[in-house]
Amino acid sequence: MRRILFPALLCLSMARVSAQPWKPAGDRLRTPWAEKVDPAAPLPEYPRPQLVREAWQNLNGLWDYAITPAGSSMPAGWQGRILVPYPVESSLSGVQKPVGEKQELWYRRSFEVPAAWKGRNVKLHFGAVDWKADVWVNDVKAGSHTGGYTPFSIDITPWLSKTGANTVVVRAWDPADKGFQPRGKQVAEPRGIWYTSVTGIWQTVWLEPVAPTHITHLRTTPNIDGGNATVAADVTGTQPGDLVEVKVLDNGTLKGSARAAAGQEVLVPVPEAKLWSPESPFLYDMEVSVLRNGTAVDRVKSYVGMRKISTAKDANGVWRLQLNNRDYFQLGPLDQGWWPDGLYTAPTDEALRFDIIQTKAFGFNMIRKHVKVEPARWYHHCDKEGILVWQDMPSGDRNPRWETRNYFAGQELQRSQASEQNFRREWQEVMDLCISNPSVVTWVPFNEAWGQFKTPEIVDWTKNHDPSRLVNPASGGNHYDVGDMIDMHNYPDPVMGLYDGKRANVLGEYGGIGLALDGHLWEQNRNWGYVQYKTPQEATDKYVELAAKLRKLIPFGYTAAVYTQTTDVEIEVNGLMTYDRKVMKLDVERVRKANQEVIATMR
DSSP states (O other): OOOOOOHHHHHHHHHHHHHSOOOOOSSSOOOTTGGGOOTTSSSOSOSOTTSBOSOOEEOOEEEEEEEEETTOOOOSSOOEEEEETSOTTSTTTTOOOOOOTTEEEEEEEEEOOOGGGTTSEEEEEESOEESEEEEEETTEEEEEEEOSSSOEEEEOGGGOOSSSOEEEEEEEEOOGGGSSSOOTTEESSOBTTBEEOOOEEOSOEEEEEEOSSEEEEEEEEEETTTTEEEEEEEEESOOTTOEEEEEEEETTEEEEEEEEETTSOEEEEOTTOOBOOSSSOOOEEEEEEEEETTEEEEEEEEEEOBOOEEEEEOTTSOEEEEETTEEOOEEEEEEOOOBTTTBTSOSSHHHHHHHHHHHHHTTOOEEEEOSOOOOHHHHHHHHHHTOEEEEEOOOOSSOGGGOHHHHHTTOOOOOOHHHHHHHHHHHHHHHHHTTTOTTEEEEEOOBTTTTOOOHHHHHHHHHHHOTTSEEOSOBTSSOOSOSSEEEEEOSSSOOOOOOOSSSEEEEEEEEOEEEOOTTSOSSSSOOBOSEEESSHHHHHHHHHHHHHHHHHHGGGTEEEEEEEOSBOBTTBOOOSBOTTSOOBOSOHHHHHHHHHHHHHTTO
16 A cells, blocks of 8 residues: 655654654663664554555654643643654653553644545544543544544544644543453553553554545455355445445456445355465455445445355264364464564564464464454454464453452353443454454454353354354353353363363463573563473473374364463563564474474364
């Protein structure tokens, strides 16, 4: 995607950079990509790969910031400069300050709307702001959003200046582990498996001109058995008689097209489809248009991967996960998605893609995205590179893991009405974010009983929202006879524990081989792993041993497994890679060979 630079805006940004040079804060670990961060244009890539328009303007860069007591008025003065979209607690923000539940974080910057956008509506997009965001444009409160993991947009057209610069101000508040909201592993006081809190803007901020009638969301569902795909386009500003047209193309050659009335699903044929898989991640291009009287009033580009995820009994009556109607063992690492320099935010798009590429190099075919949600570009890279994704809902509310009485008694959390309503709304937004990504094959609403509640109801609701994917009810949590699989956790060795004859059996976590490497540690003297080794060879030997044990369990029921974990994270040293991504701690080729042998067991 071509990035459009607007000279006036670029000059303004460069002037501010020269007035107050940006540099990473602190002296902790940094990845190799930290040096590639350009403060004039951080993360310049187009942020929404599944709904693409040509014209857009990136607002990432240096903004003013202030941290004030919660409930304060808009700041009259500003405390410094922050590099958006890196969280304020991160090194790459240039600030690296905590906020907490008793303070609020404010941002401000100026922008100009290009003259070429005259006559079009202008939308202000945020990839994600953690957790509650309020937005002002030219001193008018234009909108709000609650939810730390998903995109939102505001039509700011009525409040734009007709000439000259505009000002946007954002207020963010996040109570971290003091509130009920989904937060994953963020805590005010990091320890063990809990990491540094993240507050405020942590994904790309951008502007987009649109027609009054335009597409806001696409939901694409492949059907390889029927030789077609269903496309549901959300369109705002429609009139009677408007049509939605979908074209599916293979390298420019039209493979199928169809039309439907706006508001109806479009059923488009994809005959003799090339199937998507980790081994062959083929993606069809897709064009979606809104037609009025035969003329396109809006057109976007997207793509579709033709694949099917399901379960079926094998010849021995054991339930197996299937990909494209064939038994397919899914093996992947637990991926926390944290960075020593950017925390929730990868330093660059190249860094974001690196973890996926390296996961495949280790011989895995799946990633479990653990109690975190990534930017849309991460799922796009998974689609293109070819790797399956289990998507967790970030946990929140109280954490029964630390309430041993409830956890071991198998009791569920009693949420407040506000907490439950918020969970449902945010979980639906998470699913909608990546509902068209072929790489995403499994939804995981709960992990290890952390905030687990009303499991049968939540699983049914999840399945009704998206019948095309599998639902893992609670990875290692309180178990109910619902969903598509039962998920056990065991460290370090893989064991069966339980066997369910009515659902697929999966090992949602195992391993945790610890290896601390000097020079690559978040903290020198406070590190842990489930089991600790002193050399890469010892750690690799143990990995190969565990893989052999896993392989022997597959005939008895296991059909997927998740190894802990992709990288070290803060004081956890269980990673296949160091936290700074500079060292592959285990022998890549030996791990790859062991993983391929595990995967081949079910073929």
